[in-house]
Amino acid sequence: MNADLHCHSVVSDGTLQPEALAARAKANGVELWALTDHDEVGGQQRARAAAREIGLPYLTGTEISVTFAGVTVHIVGLGFDADDEALRQGLAATRGGRDERAREMAAELAKVGILGAYEGALRYVGNPDLISRTHFARHLVETGVCTDTSDVFRRFLVEGKPGFVPHRWATLRNAVQWIVGAGGLAIIAHPARYKFTPNEEYALFTEFKAHGGRGVEVVTGSHTSAEAVRYAGAAREFDLLASRGSDFHSPDESRIDLGGLPPLPVGLTPVWEALEARIQRAT
Numbered sequence: 382m383n384a385d386l387h388c389h390s391v392v393s394d395g396t397l398q399p400e401a402l403a404a405r406a407k408a409n410g411v412e413l414w415a416l417t418d419h420d421e422v423g424g425q426q427r428a429r430a431a432a433r434e435i436g437l438p439y440l441t442g443t444e445i446s447v448t449f450a451g452v453t454v455h456i457v458g459l460g461f462d463a464d465d466e467a468l469r470q471g472l473a474a475t476r477g478g479r480d481e482r483a484r485e486m487a488a489e490l491a492k493v494g495i496l497g498a499y500e501g502a503l504r505y506v507g508n509p510d511l512i513s514r515t516h517f518a519r520h521l522v523e524t525g526v527c528t529d530t531s532d533v534f535r536r537f538l539v540e541g542k543p544g545f546v547p548h549r550w551a552t553l554r555n556a557v558q559w560i561v562g563a564g565g566l567a568i569i570a571h572p573a574r575y576k577f578t579p580n581e582e583y584a585l586f587t588e589f590k591a592h593g594g595r596g597v598e599v600v601t602g603s604h605t606s607a608e609a610v611r612y613a614g615a616a617r618e619f620d621l622l623a624s625r626g627s628d629f630h631s632p633d634e635s636r637i638d639l640g641g642l643p644p645l646p647v648g649l650t651p652v653w654e655a656l657e658a659r660i661q662r663a664t
């Protein structure tokens with residue numbers, strides 16, 4: 382099945398509206414879709430309604446920012462009740478420090494002569510609660526400081542580079558419990574991105590499972606084909622369900638379009654088998 386269970390709208394750091402994403406997913410042959418905005422469920426109603434209108438099966442989604450072993454890890458939640466109060470409060474607390482962090486990032490960039498970055502980034506922000514590094518990246522590209530967003534994340538905004546501000550996000554335990562408590566399924570997003578040592582990665586997978594986490598992204602826009610093979614192995618080793626999602630943000634920036642990923646490697650159980658009862662279809 383062409384499931385695409387990871388992407389972003391203007392409600393976080395994507396450039397398209399939820400309705401445009403639904404239409405794009407449908408046009409690209411997606412058969413099961415989820416909008417997974419960072420630390421937000423504010424786009425869920427619109428995404429679900431748009432999907433229903435065009436006959437595209439839908440799962441609720443979000444991508445929670447977590448600090449684990451001093452590193453930012455992303456946990457995708459799928460198939461939860463988007464009105465769950467504990468989940469909503471947890472997400473609100475997680476995105477709470479973003480504006481202050483953004484002002485500090487701008488102050489750090491000013492030290493290397495890049496002035497007005499906060500105001501510049503704000504021009505790209507669709508949700509005032511959710512200013513992110515992506516919005517700064519768009520501003521740095523637009524003003525010619527960098528050639529494209531990968532250039533930004535090589536030279537700025539990452540540890541050891543100008544504009545980086547360390548930040549404490551949710552705990553792994555809380556993020557998984559908010560999702561599970563709302564009736565959803567928790568998934569480790571793009572594990573190859575974290576550059577953990579084998580011991581740290583083992584700790585992440587083990588603790589994630591202990592808290593009730595059930596899945597791992599194997600095929601994602603952030604993984605090479607070798608990394609997909611590697612995390613197919615991890616899914617088997619840790620007995621986790623396998624997920625698949627493009628992590629699409631923008632037609633101009635994303636390497637992989639909605640619905641454009643290769644299939645899951647054989648021999649894995651897809652997350653959507655465990656989510657059958659949570660899929661919303663037009664009836």
Ligand code: AMP
Nearest residue numbers: 394419446512513514515530531534630
């Ligand atoms: P934040 O949540 O503010 O720390 O921003 C994280 C976002 O920055 C991610 O969700 C990506 O959209 C983007 N990002 C991080 N690293 C990269 C990268 N190397 N290339 C492109 N985008 C990136």
Ligand code: MN
Nearest residue numbers: 389394515630
């Ligand atoms: Mn993002």
Ligand code: MN
Nearest residue numbers: 444455570571
């Ligand atoms: Mn992510």
Ligand code: MN
Nearest residue numbers: 387389444628
């Ligand atoms: Mn993402």
